[in-house]
Amino acid sequence: MPIRDARVAVAAKRVTDIVLSALLLVMFAPLFLVCAVLIRRSGAGIFYSDRRVGRNGRIFYCHKFRTMVPNANAHLSALLARDPELRREWETSFKLKHDPRVTAIGRFLRKTSLDELPQLLNVLKGEMSLVGPRPMFEEEQVRWGAAIHYYYSTRPGMTGVWQIYGRSDTDYETRIRLNVEYVRHWSYWRDIVLLAVTPRVFFVRSGAY
Structure with a gap:
């Protein structure tokens, strides 16, 4: 993709993030x-904010x-x-399938x-994007090895290829591979497709815990 076209596509992605996140915040109020x-x-406590790694390796507080x-x-x-x-399960995937800390409404x-x-809110502030790699914990960075620069090159997303094509049913190496492929072959229109299929995946509710 020519540099000028790439810049236009990146700008369009950010505008889409701002417009859609603002509209969705109003819609879901x-x-x-x-x-x-x-x-x-x-x-x-209603909200929970935790440290995550963002674009260029900057730390931000991810809201849930x-x-x-x-x-x-x-x-x-x-x-x-x-x-x-x-402990082994956490060190493997940074998630617990049957996490005893989760409340009934939380499940x-x-x-x-x-x-x-x-x-x-993170998207509106520019810390995240609607589409991108899953926001990672600080301790996950070492697992990515040399591929970490792909993660640093873009904003983490609320949805993305891992969330849609595997979620927690995939192993960590597959998660890295999917996200690296997303960054290497990124296009604005691919983001639009991922956004379009996201509601269907959430309704099916596979791989989420």
């Missing part, structure tokens, strides 16, 4: 309220609806210290991906 009420019943018990990070440290199987929000709606 009633749903935000319902989620907030249900979450509040499970304990203090709280799906876990309060002080979940402290609970995680205790769980991993006393359960070797859970529903995760299964439907509604817990990620607050990330629209």
Whole structure:
């Protein structure tokens, strides 16, 4: 792609992020309220913000609806210290399939991906994009090796090839491969296609936990 066309495509992606995230925040405002009420019943705190790696390796706080018990990070440290199987699972994928910290409403929000709606604020601020690699924890960077520059070259996304074509059913190496291929072969119109199929994947709810 010529440099001028690439710049136009990148600018179009950012404009799309701003316009759609603003519209979706307004559209989903009633749903935000319902989620907030249900979450509040499970304990203090409606939102959860955690450190993630963004474009150019910058750290930002990724926003979600709280799906876990309060002080979940402290609970995680205790769980991993006393359960070797859970520790191996966490070190392999940075997720726990049957995470005991997740609340009842949290399980529903995760299964439907509604817990990620607050990330629209990250998109509006320019920390994330609607489409891109899954936001990673700081400790994940070493797993990417030399491929990490692909991740650094773009904004992480609310949805993307990994979220659509595998989610948590894929191993970590496949996750890296899918995201590297996305960055290497990126186009604005491919983003539009990924956005178009995202609602269908969320309704099917496969691979989410």
